[in-house]
Amino acid sequence: MLEAAELERRKPVWKALSEFYLDTELQASDYDFIAKVVSSSGFTLGELKAINRFEVFPFLINNLLSPAGVWTAFDESWLYEKCVKAYKKKDYALVRLKNFIAYSLFGGMMKKQWREIEKIMN
Numbered sequence: 001m002l003e004a005a006e007l008e009r010r011k012p013v014w015k016a017l018s019e020f021y022l023d024t025e026l027q028a029s030d031y032d033f034i035a036k037v038v039s040s041s042g043f044t045l046g047e048l049k050a051i052n053r054f055e056v057f058p059f060l061i062n063n064l065l066s067p068a069g070v071w072t073a074f075d076e077s078w079l080y081e082k083c084v085k086a087y088k089k090k091d092y093a094l095v096r097l098k099n100f101i102a103y104s105l106f107g108g109m110m111k112k113q114w115r116e117i118e119k120i121m122n
Helices: 002-021 028-040 045-065 076-089 093-121
Strands: none
């Protein structure tokens, strides 16, 4: 029951953070929306970055690397299914190693987005 509540708490965060991975340039209104959602989640900035890194990034980074990625929005049921799987596997050693390598290579693609979110949250 506790895990189900935790997953429900994460859903709006997953949806908001998925905006980082759309094949579009985020606007000020997008950053305002994302910051509002993640701020109201009750997660710390460090927890939000970990959620992004271990639960959203592993499968959505492919959209940024694709020449013709999704640019409107990700299907919510697909997004939640993928995020739940990533959440449940995030503590496996092999998964963490794979994530470490991928995030080292491509995680910097979101530096601008995090700077904007941090500015709004502060």
